[in-house]
Amino acid sequence: SPGDRMATAANRVIVLIIVVNLSAVVLETVPHYARAYGRLFLAVELVTVLMFATEYLLRLWVADLHGPFRRIGPVRARLRFMLQPSAIVDLLAFAPTILGFVLDIWDLNVLAVFRLLRFLKLSRYSPGMGSLVQAVTSERRALTASAVVMAGLIVSAASLMHAIEGEVQPDRFGSIPLAMYWAVTTLSTVGYGDVVPVTGAGKALAGVVMLFGFCMFALPVGIIATAFAREIHQRDFVVTWG
Amino acid sequence: SPGDRMATAANRVIVLIIVVNLSAVVLETVPHYARAYGRLFLAVELVTVLMFATEYLLRLWVADLHGPFRRIGPVRARLRFMLQPSAIVDLLAFAPTILGFVLDIWDLNVLAVFRLLRFLKLSRYSPGMGSLVQAVTSERRALTASAVVMAGLIVSAASLMHAIEGEVQPDRFGSIPLAMYWAVTTLSTVGYGDVVPVTGAGKALAGVVMLFGFCMFALPVGIIATAFAREIHQRDFVVTWG
Amino acid sequence: SPGDRMATAANRVIVLIIVVNLSAVVLETVPHYARAYGRLFLAVELVTVLMFATEYLLRLWVADLHGPFRRIGPVRARLRFMLQPSAIVDLLAFAPTILGFVLDIWDLNVLAVFRLLRFLKLSRYSPGMGSLVQAVTSERRALTASAVVMAGLIVSAASLMHAIEGEVQPDRFGSIPLAMYWAVTTLSTVGYGDVVPVTGAGKALAGVVMLFGFCMFALPVGIIATAFAREIHQRDFVVTWG
Amino acid sequence: SPGDRMATAANRVIVLIIVVNLSAVVLETVPHYARAYGRLFLAVELVTVLMFATEYLLRLWVADLHGPFRRIGPVRARLRFMLQPSAIVDLLAFAPTILGFVLDIWDLNVLAVFRLLRFLKLSRYSPGMGSLVQAVTSERRALTASAVVMAGLIVSAASLMHAIEGEVQPDRFGSIPLAMYWAVTTLSTVGYGDVVPVTGAGKALAGVVMLFGFCMFALPVGIIATAFAREIHQRDFVVTWG
Known part of the structure; x- marks a missing residue:
């Protein structure tokens, strides 16, 4: 009309x-x-x-x-x-x-x-924004669970690295909050390279954290991607047949 | 023949x-x-x-x-x-x-x-190229939605970092377009490391952006991957039974 | 009550x-x-x-x-x-x-x-932790298979790089365990940049490792993400209908 | 027995x-x-x-x-x-x-x-290795298509960056094969940071390449992950019921 x-x-x-x-x-x-x-x-x-x-x-x-x-x-x-x-x-x-x-x-x-x-x-x-909000809402339980796992990984990785390299690089790993910047950078696979381990033990820990984190970080990604695709297609269905 | x-x-x-x-x-x-x-x-x-x-x-x-x-x-x-x-x-x-x-x-x-x-x-x-074009076309609505979310994330991250570190590192975050280079590098998890935050507030923001962006960037990846796999298999079906 | x-x-x-x-x-x-x-x-x-x-x-x-x-x-x-x-x-x-x-x-x-x-x-x-343990347990066979593939990739990439650049950068690729730090950093796409190849052959190998590893590392991610989403939704179902 | x-x-x-x-x-x-x-x-x-x-x-x-x-x-x-x-x-x-x-x-x-x-x-x-070979074999058509798309992206990104920064950084982008090392590093999201653009146009191109490549590189990952999960579960089925 x-x-x-x-x-x-x-x-x-x-x-x-x-x-x-x-x-x-x-x-x-x-x-x-x-x-x-x-x-x-x-x-x-x-x-x-x-x-x-x-x-x-x-x-x-x-x-x-x-x-x-x-x-x-x-x-x-x-x-x-x-x-x-x-x-x-x-x-x-x-x-x-x-x-x-x-x-x-x-x-x-x-x-x-x-x-x-x-x-x-x-x-x-944007019709997509509604779908995204919907997807996050419907998967809030799974996302909370992922957030706990991720927070645990971040704090654990940061604490261990603080224990290993805290005295070697005090300006980078001198406290757990400082080390958490490294942990997030590594676990999200961004890897700037401005904060890296220098000792053998630190590098070994970093390698384990990379492998571990790589898998754990897949959790929210998979959940959001799947839920968002589902919401988008449901909306398409409504637009077409409604 | x-x-x-x-x-x-x-x-x-x-x-x-x-x-x-x-x-x-x-x-x-x-x-x-x-x-x-x-x-x-x-x-x-x-x-x-x-x-x-x-x-x-x-x-x-x-x-x-x-x-x-x-x-x-x-x-x-x-x-x-x-x-x-x-x-x-x-x-x-x-x-x-x-x-x-x-x-x-x-x-x-x-x-x-x-x-x-x-x-x-x-x-x-290459038969795959046709499938890819088809996949992108059929999911254009979901991809547009993802693009809006991603553009919003990039500009928001860049603006906040410009506000926090614009005066500390004027050659890197002195304007929002400059800071957008950092935002894209970080959100795509490429993380060159040529532009990184140096203040505590900047590092905290970077950490949040990494975690946030990691999830948001999963949207187009999941949509394209799924649609492409579907198109490829539909074509296989036609080639086999057509 | x-x-x-x-x-x-x-x-x-x-x-x-x-x-x-x-x-x-x-x-x-x-x-x-x-x-x-x-x-x-x-x-x-x-x-x-x-x-x-x-x-x-x-x-x-x-x-x-x-x-x-x-x-x-x-x-x-x-x-x-x-x-x-x-x-x-x-x-x-x-x-x-x-x-x-x-x-x-x-x-x-x-x-x-x-x-x-x-x-x-x-x-x-956290109800999610139980789902995660369940997901890892139920997919232990697929995850073991992925671990073998990944270990093979890491050791192979490290050995080849050790052979190519072991004498050019002895402090970085002088032994296979040292080169494994590079291999994990590269295959997990973290890419700090503190250990990089400098010769033409080394860069060519790094490029191949990136492309190869990118695909191989998708295996555990896909498996865990799928299994976790499944477990979470089964639990939702039990909570709602049980 | x-x-x-x-x-x-x-x-x-x-x-x-x-x-x-x-x-x-x-x-x-x-x-x-x-x-x-x-x-x-x-x-x-x-x-x-x-x-x-x-x-x-x-x-x-x-x-x-x-x-x-x-x-x-x-x-x-x-x-x-x-x-x-x-x-x-x-x-x-x-x-x-x-x-x-x-x-x-x-x-x-x-x-x-x-x-x-x-x-x-x-x-x-390792039973998983057979499943992986099977997965790659059954999806060879989709993987070939992805390889063509990825090769096109790598060469195009490298050529454009060579055209933009070839004279500014001749030791890094002085030829297309040199620039291809940058392109693979960027498109695979490894991002060492040893080769980065320095001009405004180069950075803008890098940003576009990151966003584009991020999506395109999802293709083989999604295909392999899905096919591998399917093969692993089929084998489980055979082991259980065969």
Whole structure:
């Protein structure tokens, strides 16, 4: 129907605006671009904030026409609308900039963090994000179990390495929290190489940790991957047949 | 039938030529080999171009005898043939060398990129490539969702690290795009180690990013692996029973 | 029932105590914290030991009321109870500290290892740990097979690299055990970068080992991930329908 | 039956001998151990060779009593036995040492490679190895397809990086084969960090290669893991019900 097509077009415009704006936030941190295109970035931000504020106010305006809120009176309907997670995300997408402008606090570093919250707004338009949340929720028991196993591995590996190389490399393995950085780097197979064992016993332990961790870290990966694929396909099924 | 056997033999010859030629392109960039075997590489290139040009012209010649193009006249049939993706790949496999020779532009670096396009021609003879394209196409929705999650993770990790270590290591985390190189290196578990956090807060963030990213990056891997295995086996089924 | 609710609450308190205590063990190794909060850490330890000892003695007290041990007399029931793996884990959670206190041996490094054994006590309260043990047990044949393949890969890669670069980098590849550290680092894709080949032949071998090992190391990961997911879901099924 | 039990015991003895011997080969390359336990290593080697030679001659002796070889005469049966892959592996497990001793060529480095061939003999006693070979064989089409995709990715990534950084870091990206070492290190997510891009364009390419390669490299991993798990379980089924 024309209404559906217009809704789809409006959604695409919003997604486009968010992507453009997020790119501006990212590029604005490059000093060279900030100097050269500062006004452009400001214009992008102002247009974005204007559009998001308009969108929010329009949604708020029509909130009491919406299905579940129709029967509870115009004020309570709008309050209930404002407390929905999606409405809070929409509010956070423009309010900080306006607040910063009004209060004359224009610290780009603080604002950047708030402006990146627009990723949450973007995620509302991606069907996959819902599936991911669903997958994590339905597998929370298995993921908790994996987290306990992984935490145990990390702390055990860190403690043993602290015992072996704590005095050889005190700035790297001098405490268990320090050694945990090594343990996570190794168990996740990232392996920067900025913290490595130097003694024979340390290297032997590192080798065992690599082999052990490699297998244990497969647990959450397998669980999430399987659950996510299942959720995505269930949603496809609903979209096709619903 | 003898025709089938000849077609299979012809395909094998073409695959062999492409492999020999690609090896020549790769080895030619080694200065030592370029000096020692320059003439051999030139000969390989000329023979290859000659054979690919012949193959292309022969295919073009018989284009109007081919099933779907039989009824639309000899000129339109050949034009339609030339616009097929596979015919364009075949043309790109020899035309640049001839053009470079005719126009006397013989810049090896530019030509090398075009000559590596022969990988596309090679992929036409691999049944797996079709399955891979099919797998990616059928899972495009899940892959888009994964891409959004991954982009969000990369930008968030980069922004936080930029906020924490931007002033400590300005040449490494001085802007979000710079920090994104670190984020991708870490989230993909490659972990070169050329860009690493040095502060306690930075290391703590890096550890969380490793654990988080490890799981999130499992999403596209699981989806592609599953879909590819499915497509490959469906094709096997068709080949066996079709 | 109220009894069940009390049991659940008691379990949660024990889990909380273990987590607090393990955090104290980890943080106590940081010299700064050890000086600043030494008394707090000691208090945490003493309270923990007191509670674990009380819990153990209470369990021991009621051991002869418990199902399977009811008929074998009070002394034998308590002895049998003490020899259960779970009771040994409970004993190890507090006995070393008391012994160290009584014998006036208060070496924190040795005690820390014993105190981390409380992770085993923690794992008793995680349903996932049982599933993991079950998964490893049921797939022991496949895992043994993977271990043989992996050991073969590690020793072969190490031997070849020792043959190629043993004389070029004697401190890194001078013996097969030394080269095995490189092999494990590479095959597990950790890749610290502290031990890398420098000759052309060594780099070529490293490339082949990476590609080969990447595939071979998928074996245990796939097996464990699948079996663990299966066990977790079977347990869910039992919890829901049992 | 007693015969079966004796066969199992004999197999275990052989596996034990191979493991002891392989450990000796590995440890003998450590100069310190070679000096201290040289005689022990020699004794282990001599006993092993004696036992393997005896085993081989016994098997050869009874070759014509064995099922398929019973009807073809004693000489032809023994020749056919000797040409079996498993018999060749058995011969290679002791012949090189005897040959080296007889010809007075006792170069440990050359011998070590032959002695490590005993891993092949070990693999004959691991049911998993057969499953792995079966898995690779049954999925050879999918694996070939993956190999083409991976080869294309490696060469493309290397060529592009050679074009971008070939002149900036000529000793690292000066030719495509050199750049291929970087490409394999990156695509396999090992990421040593000894060869990294330094320009902005190079880093951007590296980021794309990491993301792309991460997904593509999932293909063979998924295929092998799935097929291996299937073969292992089919074999379990046969062992249980056959």
